[in-house]
Amino acid sequence: MKLALITGGHRRLGAAIAARLATEGWTLALHGAHDATPDPSLAAVLSRTAVVWHGFIANLADSQAVNALIPAVIAQFGVAPTLLVNNAAIFEDDGAMTADATAIAAHHAVNAAAPVALALALYRTGGYGSVVNIVDQRIRNPVPDQLSYSLSKAALASATRTLAVALAPRLRFNAVAPGLTLPTANYDEAAMARIATAMPLGRLATPAEIADAVLFLAGAESITGQTIFVDGGANLKSFDRDFVYL
Helix, strand or coil: CCEEEECCCCCHHHHHHHHHHHHCCCEEEEEECCCCCCCHHHHHHHHHHCCCEEEEECCCCCHHHHHHHHHHHHHHHCCCCCEEEECCCCCCCCCCCCCCHHHHHHHHHHHHHHHHHHHHHHHHCCCCEEEEEECCHHHCCCCCCCHHHHHHHHHHHHHHHHHHHHCCCCEEEEEEEECCCCCCCCCCHHHHHHHHHCCCCCCCCCHHHHHHHHHHHHHCCCCCCEEEEECCCHHHCCCCCCHHHC
């Protein structure tokens, strides 16, 4: 059975990844922090493909909930996941003058510690498979904004290479680093178009392209410890601020 656990897998980018895996026949364990009801677009794909899936709710800031997630998936499906996609993340806008220990620790817990703990739990099941961490293009050229978030994604990127060594050969670890992809309320259509023109490729990545990268890494059995940037080339340039401020 090809079973994928996708954290934050029921909406936004996680939903796009889940939909792509569904079209390839993957059984899906979809995690959500408060609910695991698929977005309408994902629900339509799940219905059309008739894949087996189940939702799991866990607060990734709670270590007990994190530790219980892999066992819950195994109890539901009878096997351990062969793919773990660490997609869920929290994101707050702080900087050097506003970040504090509480914010830094909170971001680290969800964005870095929980993905590592889930990977270790998967390894301890004795199974084989792949872990794909969703990081951020800013790991190559940091910006001063969203400091707590940026530090946590840098930690997850480092964990990708460290665990690729520590847990080989049974688990492969790779990462996908998106740039600006899905807008939040801070971006209007004009802003997205303007930012796209600043990219070396003159365009922003789509959720489908990021999902394709995850699918590729899931099956690339000779690749581990690598990061694929899917960002329109954003990582090739150094920006003074986060995109929302440009």
